[in-house]
Amino acid sequence: MVSAVRPPRFSRYLLRTTDVEAAAAFYDAVLDxxxxxxxxxxxxxxxxxxxxxxxxxxxVGHGGAVxxxxxxxxxxxxxxLGPPPGVADFAIFRDAGGAIVAVTGNAAESSSRVVWHQLSTLDPQRAAxxxxxxxxxxxxxSEIDLxxxxxxxxxxxxxxxxxxxQVSGIEGRPEVHAHWLFFFAVPSLDLAVDRVRTxxxxxxxxxxxxxxxxVAVCEDPQGAAFGLIEAEDAVRLAEG
Structure with missing residues (x-):
């Protein structure tokens, strides 16, 4: 019996930062x-x-899929944005709405405990x-109006x-730029928020x-945005 092929999905989440050592210490403390x-x-x-x-x-798979x-x-x-075709097993893009995203041929499973993905964009219909x-x-x-x-x-x-x-519209919110925001599961949102501030x-x-x-939307000391949520609340978001 041939198993069904799953559509592509997020499988890796890498932090790109200006201070690797400081970022490592921060996330070790906040996310473990x-x-x-x-x-x-x-x-x-x-x-x-x-x-x-x-x-x-x-x-997205191997064999030229990237x-x-x-x-x-x-x-x-x-x-x-790079690397050039045929050079690596990944590629980075600025999508049509301006958000940065990558594709990869690496089949390794993520250990990041990301449970919710939010794309902020000026044109949600085009993004979808x-x-x-x-x-x-x-x-x-249908959309949800919050x-x-x-x-x-x-x-x-x-x-x-x-x-x-979810894809989220940012029209009329000039303080928000187009981007993907990833929410990490934490055992206690309040405790994790306290650690971010500390x-x-x-x-x-x-x-x-x-x-x-x-949920909480955070930035690390270098300015990278990320979200925090308890796992059961991610289920509530999925259910509406």
Whole structure:
């Protein structure tokens, strides 16, 4: 019997930062892990204006799949930032809405405990259409209106699976730029938030939604954004 092929999904989360040693100490204290790795932010990225950030990699398969995805991303309005085709088993893009994302041929499973993925963008409909076409992700038919926090459209990596994230509109919110934000599961949100502040990070929240789910949006001392959430609250977000 031939098993069904799963659509591509996020499989690696790497921090690209200006101070690897300080970032490692911060995340060891806050999360008790370092995601799937911490790398220095390349000088060319800094020259383009890039800030430290968590970079999510979508696993797309081997055998030329990464190079194929370079062509497909560019056809849908993205900018290929590197490496050149045929050089590495990954590629980094600025998607059509301006968010940075990567694809990879590395099949290793993530140990980052990321349980929710949020794409902030000026054009949620275009973003949903692009990611659906590129990866086969399944988007909810209707949006959720969270007032001051914008309108959100949830998605699953595959039809029939639980929602794993959302595309969020940022129109009218000039303080928010297009980006992917990854929420790490923590045993206690309040304790994790206290650790962020103690280690000189910044925190927005905790924010409580109408369904009882609580999240916090944070920045580490170098300026990389990340989210925190308790695992059971990620389930509440998936259920609406």
């Amino acid at each position: 892990h370092r995601g799937d790795g911490i790398l220095p932010l390349h000088e060319s990225a800094i020259a383009r204006g890039a800030r430290p950030h968590w970079l999510g990699h979508v696993q 190079d194929t995805m370079i062509t497909r991303f560019v056809e849908r309005g993205a900018m290929h 259409a692009n990611y659906s076409a590129l990866f086969g992700w399944s988007f909810a038919e 007032g001051a926090f914008g309108r959100h459209r949830r998605f699953a990596f595959d039809a029939g699976e639980s929602f794993i994230g 280690k000189e990070g910044t925190v927005l929240g905790p924010i409580e939604f109408s369904n009882g789910a609580r």
